[in-house]
Amino acid sequence: MSIIIAPSILSADLTRLGEQVQQAEEGGADWIHVDVMDGRFVPNITFGPNVVKAVKRTTNLPIDVHLMIVEPEKHLQAFADAGTNYITVHYETCPHIHRTLQTIQDLGMFPGIVINPGTPVNTLVELTEYVNKVLIMTVNPGFGGQSFIESMVDKIRRTKHLLETSGSEASIQVDGGISSKTIKACYDAGARNFIAGSAIFEHKDGIAAGIAALRHALIL
Ligand code: DX5
Numbered sequence: 001m002s003i004i005i006a007p008s009i010l011s012a013d014l015t016r017l018g019e020q021v022q023q024a025e026e027g028g029a030d031w032i033h034v035d036v037m038d039g040r041f042v043p044n045i046t047f048g049p050n051v052v053k054a055v056k057r058t059t060n061l062p063i064d065v066h067l068m069i070v071e072p073e074k075h076l077q078a079f080a081d082a083g084t085n086y087i088t089v090h091y092e093t094c095p096h097i098h099r100t101l102q103t104i105q106d107l108g109m110f111p112g113i114v115i116n117p118g119t120p121v122n123t124l125v126e127l128t129e130y131v132n133k134v135l136i137m138t139v140n141p142g143f144g145g146q147s148f149i150e151s152m153v154d155k156i157r158r159t160k161h162l163l164e165t166s167g168s169e170a171s172i173q174v175d176g177g178i179s180s181k182t183i184k185a186c187y188d189a190g191a192r193n194f195i196a197g198s199a200i201f202e203h204k205d206g207i208a209a210g211i212a213a214l215r216h217a218l219i220l
């Protein structure tokens with residue numbers, strides 16, 4: 001399974017978003033990650049479908065939308081229309097998650113499920129065949145630049161075991177505190193898809209250097 005690096009525009013300089021996304025693409029990013037927050041499920045408020053549409057105009061890379069909102073089912077059509085390729089919904093926000101994952105698929109997007117640090121891996125048991133990826137949060141969602149929660153490494157391992165034993169082809173994505181110091185442990189535990197905000201957009205030598213540092217840490 002190949003490696004995916006998905007820069008999160010939450011940490012980008014929004015006064016020149018298009019330029020920064022292009023630099024990420026030229027620097028070897030695989031996807032662009034867009035964090036959607038509503039001030040209810042998480043304390044912060046960020047982007048909507050209009051930002052996805054704008055990012056889509058500046059890049060050919062797939063767009064990965066991470067919905068941190070209550071009642072995500074109300075907004076799936078709008079994100080599909082905006083050009084979203086991959087979309088993840090939080091388990092904690094979906095009372096009818098099986099239906100929500102099905103709707104995502106019917107709208108032509110790849111569905112993923114996200115679980116918070118405090119949400120058990122077992123919640124995924126009935127859902128592994130309906131998702132393209134499982135996103136394990138390695139911080140509590142809401143903000144960029146938080147510290148990686150070390151105990152999530154074992155959770156990644158347990159998720160990998162669950163996916164393997166259930167015969168699922170879903171990949172494991174991680175989000176939060178991913179840096180050249182933490183990425184390898186996540187890889188060794190089974191993650192293949194890495195979201196990073198501050199480690200890329202706030203790298204002292206620029207966006208391309210941030211992506212290169214993550215890839216380099218994976219081969220050490
Ligand atoms: C946090 C978001 C992340 C965020 C990660 O709730 O889901 O995608 O951008 O930022 P870093 O990589 O700085 O922890």
Ligand code: ZN
Nearest residue numbers: 035066175195
């Ligand atoms: Zn995210």
